[in-house]
Amino acid sequence: MTFSAVIVAAGASLRAGPGAPKPWRDLGGRPVLAWSARALSAAGARRLVVVTTADRIEAARTLLADLPGLVVVEGGAARSLSVRAGLAALDGPPDEPVLVHDAARPFLEAAVIARVLSALRDADGAIAALPVPDSLKRGGGEIAGSVDREGLWRAQTPQAFPRAALLAAFQAWPGGEPTDEAAVMEAAGARIALVHGDPRLFKLTWPEDFDMAESLARPVREVRMGQGIDAHRWGPGDGVWLCGVRIPHDAALVGHSDADAGLHALTDALLGAIGEGDIGQHFPPTDPRWKGEPSATFLAHAGALVSARGGRILSLDLTLVCERPKVAPHREAMRQAVAAILGIDVSRVSIKATTTEGMGYTGRQEGLLAQALAAVELPAT
């Protein structure tokens, strides 16, 4: 069955300190209102009614212009009047569920919406709520008594009811401002299911609530990817350095340093993941200091740059492309060497090898190609 939603965003936000009303304050780069509006739309709301103040109607239409079924209407002086204005703007079947939601509860997960709608099948209404975990005291400056918390729940939103039943309950409501829609339906004798809500559905009320919301809104860490490619030419010699391991061979790779193409590709992948240019910028091949340098120096430097940014290497994946020497017998030693250079667990290092079946410069054994991918976790910017 379809459902519609009413988002109440018309309050004066008197407790939230100076600034714009709560639905219009910035949260993670967009207004608070946008969070739950997008969540309800993504969950499939057929109609999405946003109730706001007269001076914000155009702003709401612009902010949410891409959401299907959007209707923006003016609210009233009290929350219940705003909800009624939102219900009046709805169409569709009279028994269609309506989810009433506070704009000031931005972190609305799809799972909560699904739970509330599902519970409505066996009840006259359903609301998101959480059991009270704290001991409850009555009193002012001092305790006048303890309250048994057994069976007590904190009501959240969304609160879901068939549209016609909620309208009728409002019409029968004797007056005074109800605490929520459930109270109105209770007065009409409805059976209302308590559905497990979400601690993140807390209502932005006090100035400090915005700090907590901001920390939830912004990802703390983010993943960056980098790639690195390197090739070196085969020349005369009796062995080759690959991924920090010396392998006896009837040729050597030619290069300014030790020509370890595997470590060079890994170094470039790490530098790429943190936007730090390439290995040639950090270690110019024209600089005599790096002649014959073990390439572990370069990789360790890239690893240190990741660490200096508070970052962490998640995974490295390297493919060596050559006909010879055989890589497989040395693979574990290579993984251990790379892990040791970077100070990471060996499980984060993957080394693979392939040939080009005789084709191209690797096939003709003119040179060896190394290609690497790195995934790095960094503090989010």
Ligand code: MG
């Ligand atoms: Mg190189």
